[in-house]
Amino acid sequence: MEFTIPNWSAEDEKWMRRCLILAEKGKYQVGSNPMVGCVLVEGGQWISEGYHKRFGEAHAEVDAWKNAGQPDSFEQGTIYVSLEPCSHHGKTPPCTDLLLRLRPSRVVLASTDPDVRVSGNGIRRLSEAGIKVDVGCLDAENRHLNRHYFTQRTHNRPFVALKWAETCGGMVGKSQASPESRLMISGPQALVYGHRLRAEHQSILVGGGTVLADNPQLNLRYFSGNSPQILVWWTRSSPLGNYRFKSNAHFTEITAASLKQAWPEITASAGNSVLVEGGAKTQSAFIEMGMWDEIHRIVNQEPHKGGGISAPRLPNNAALIKTLPIGNDTVYIYRPKKQIL
Ligand SMILES: NC(=O)c1ccc[n+]([C@@H]2O[C@H](COP(=O)([O-])OP(=O)(O)OC[C@H]3O[C@@H](n4cnc5c(N)ncnc54)[C@H](OP(=O)(O)O)[C@@H]3O)[C@@H](O)[C@H]2O)c1
Known part of the structure; x- marks a missing residue:
């Protein structure tokens, strides 16, 4: 469907920015749905506003209409x-x-909503009824806010974020790790940052080597929200063991020799977004396949003794977007130089 994109007035951008602020309030609660905000304006005056608060609950337009006292018309x-x-x-x-x-x-x-059930139909029905519809005000900002939703609906695959912590010497783990001798790299604030990322993604994925070395819980403990679906990717048949991740309600074990073979099941189980937490071989497989949308690389500034497993090599097309100092750690956020949305 083709639209004419007007030159947006400061007024239009002001109200749409408010919509985006409202939309973001639904973060951590809307699940696989998009974050959406709505503002009703008449004669340049704010009348009411609303947003999609939680998966399964009222959409933003209905919330704003209810907050306006449920008028019969808004001509x-x-x-x-x-x-x-x-x-x-x-x-x-x-x-x-x-x-x-x-x-x-x-x-x-x-x-526009890339969901195949909508995809221009909402706009078409409004236009056919004689309602003027202008599309594209702060479109890029909205796509960025809803990048998990847009990636999944547009490309039929989850948004992939890689996250790892490395020492200032570039190590992510000990060569002979065990849950008792696990290399703790980042500080408490970075731990909270990592759990916030877990709350933002619908699923979390680790490789079998990390389960064997660390026996991680993989749930949400230092940030409130819903624990993500857990995906464990084994390259060989999964060893028997009462691993801690199994005490979570939602986990899926995938056995596949390569990421290419594992990918269809990851796509089917991950929802809109997957946070790949390690270890190095797993992260590198995603990088080699070019299957990543964001990287959160946490670098600890304190010296650690000894060698170990090297951090994954950053992809050539990674562009540094943001640097975030937190405690004794620095988070570097990268996105592909050429973005797909
Ligand atoms: N710093 C961080 O952010 C962070 C996060 C997570 C993990 N880590 C550390 O990363 C290390 C693990 O990373 P990694 O690169 O070795 O592995 P990994 O990426 O976690 O897992 C992939 C590897 O697990 C092994 N594996 C898979 N299925 C298996 C099975 N059924 N039986 C035995 N082995 C199996 C395979 O190793 P082979 O190819 O050798 O067969 C596979 O390549 C640990 O030391 C962990 O502490 C660090």
Whole structure:
């Protein structure tokens, strides 16, 4: 579907920015759904606002409409929404139907919804009913906020984030590791950072070597939210053992000799996003396959004695986006030089 993209006024950007701020409040709660915010404006005045708070609950448009006192119509008003209204029956009725009832004079959207059940249908129905629809206000910002959702819906695969901690000497673990002698690299603030990443992703993946060496729990302990689905990738048949990750409700063990072979099952089980936490061989397999969207590399500044397993080599196309000092650690965030969204 083709649209004309207007030159956005400062007013449009102001209200859409508010939509994005509202949308982000749904982070950690909306699950596989997108984060969406909505603002109702009439005569340049704010009337009400809402957002998608939790998976299965009201969409942003319905929340904003309820907060406005559930009017029967909104004919003089403009409705700002950060994502195209849905046009299908999911857990809630289609938001496009609500907008058609309200008949606003204008609808402003940040992005079209790449979900095949929507994908321009919401816009088409509104336009056919004579409602002016402008699309693309702060589109890039919205896609970035919802990069997990957009990646999954557009490319039919999870957003892949790699995260590792390395010593300032470039080591990620001991050569002969065991759960008792595990190399603890980063400090407490970086630990919280890592758990926040777990809360942001729908699944977490580790290789068999990490399970054998560290027997990690892989749940969410230092940040509130939902524990991610756990994926363990074994390159050979999984050894018998009462590993700690098995005490979690949701885990999947994948046995496949290569990442290429494991990938279909990872795609089927990971949801919108997977946080790959290690170890080095597993991370390197993702890098070699070119299957990564973001890297969080935590470097500890304190000297550690002895050698061990080297950190994965950063991909050639990695661009440093952000540097974040936390305690005795520094987080370096990388994204591909050429982004796919
Ligand atoms: N610093 C960090 O952020 C961080 C995070 C996680 C882990 N680590 C450390 O990374 C190290 C583990 O990394 P890694 O690169 O060795 O491995 P890994 O990437 O965790 O797991 C992949 C390797 O596990 C082995 N494996 C898979 N299935 C197996 C099975 N059924 N039986 C026996 N072995 C199996 C294979 O090793 P082979 O190819 O040799 O067969 C495979 O290549 C540990 O020392 C851990 O402490 C560090």
